[in-house]
Amino acid sequence: IQLTQSPSSLSASVGDRVTITCRASQGISSYLAWYQQKPGKAPKLLIYAASTLQSGVPSRFSGSGSGTDFTLTISSLQPEDFATYYCQQLNSYTFGPGTKVDIK
């Protein structure tokens, strides 16, 4: 199962609403997770089961979708949110190529 993400990168300002899309090559029900990774750091789990917020993750992060199309939304971008975001499907564990969010 292959995952694609769009866009591959985006520039945004603090306070912006940001949406990242992940598409699976075949249906994966809700077996999708989202991670945030900052340079030189390990990935951090944000969302699992497509829409469940991991404990301790701010509520400005949300996920939606099922089957083949999924989205990660940051409702109001904060300075600490500038990072690369990856989706992962849990049928065969593959990751998407990532979306880099940087400062406009």
Next chain:
Amino acid sequence: EVQLVESGGGLVQPGGSLRLSCAASGFTFSSYSMNWVRQAPGKGLEWVSYISSSSSTIYYADSVKGRFTISRDNAKNSLYLQMNSLRDEDTAVYYCARDKVVRGVIFAFDIWGQGTMVTVSS
């Protein structure tokens, strides 16, 4: 504190071998399935291998199958990755990661180590 700490990375020549370790603490290691994930310099994440809590089920990515071996020692709270026949393209940061299991289903990797760098070069 729930923690995973990798070790064993370093510089190795092509064709060589290396054994990575991941020490777990702060949780009941024997109850969790585990994974290795790698990230080549400037690239994305690549899942490498999975091992169930009892070592009864093991999976590998096609890119490492036949060359890498995952194992664990629940008595020592440790996960291992034996890497043989190393290639230039195996150069990466290697992370160990714990499965997040809800009602018997794996939904994500919820705890990650800090990573250990493996460089394959002559």
